[in-house]
Amino acid sequence: MRRRTPPPPSPLPQRDGIDPVRVRLPGLGPWTTVGEHLSERFGPRRAGLLAEMFAAGRIVGANGQAVPPDTAYVPGMFVWFHRDLPPEEPVPFPVEVVYxxxxxxxxxxxxxxxxxxxxxxxxxxxxxxxxRELGLPTLGAAHRLDRLTAGLVLFTVRPEERGAYQALFRDRRVHKVYEAVAPYDPALTLPVTVRSRILKERGELAAREVPGEPNAVSRVELLAHRPDGLARYQLTPHTGQTHQLRVHMSALGVPIRHDPLYPEVTAAGPAGDPRHPLQLLARELAFTDPVTGKDHRLRSARPLTAWSPAGEDDGGAETGGPDGPGGDRGVPRGQ
Structure with missing residues (x-):
């Protein structure tokens, strides 16, 4: 099997922790200049922006030098540039480093x-x-959590090692435990292992269960319940389908508190209500490091606000934890 030649390193540094866009000119086409190809790629609505970028020398080649729009088209050539990003609403909670x-x-x-x-x-x-905060421009994500879900995420420091850590999740060699707050149903027999086939189609907000061979398996256990009708659950996913835990909890008749999609789409939609965060937390992450061989068992100290001692049910307690600031963070377990 012929290996594809890796692209050259970017001549542009990151901006605000974001890599520049890299474009590889395709091998076939009617273009005679770089400008012709990028004009087609950007489309007529962005013609003015593209002209400004060329004029300012913001589109560069592998040597870091500006590429004029009349540069001869060379199949396989790479060019880089930074996008102009619109302002984003800050998320007013810190990202804590656990390990x-x-x-x-x-x-x-x-x-x-x-x-x-x-x-x-x-x-x-x-x-x-x-x-930005750690000064690690090569940092990359080994997996992802939904934007509305809080908790532990594994990032890799060295790009050449990222594949080994991503393989942990692909091969299901990471033990993940979640916690959720949802209604209490005394008629629901727990613990239970839920198996179903989940389908998430492009363009649809919510995933759904469909007939067929199960591709999603979740273990649901009751940790505690209160007189106000809420309960705290431990959820262990054995597969990784989109919205799997949210779909399974809804199917059991106990949808996760403040879920904007399940069992039905609310007015908040997929963005969620910032006053009422989804009560789902990736609490534990355990794995054997594929590079060092160390065993890690790490735990989030974030609270689920609907279960906080004060009974508050909003996003105001994000920075605290059940053991106070810091808790047992930073100490890998099982080593």
């Missing part, structure tokens, strides 16, 4: 912060923030 060594960073992500740049969330993401 860090020369290979990985395990962070405790707050609700409403995306893991990696996507769509309208770019600089206000856990990855971009950590790159």
């Amino acid at each position: 860090r060594d020369e290979h990985v960073v395990v962070a405790d992500k707050p609700h409403f912060l995306a893991t990696t740049p996507r769509g309208s969330h770019v600089t206000e993401t856990a990855l971009a923030r950590l790159r």
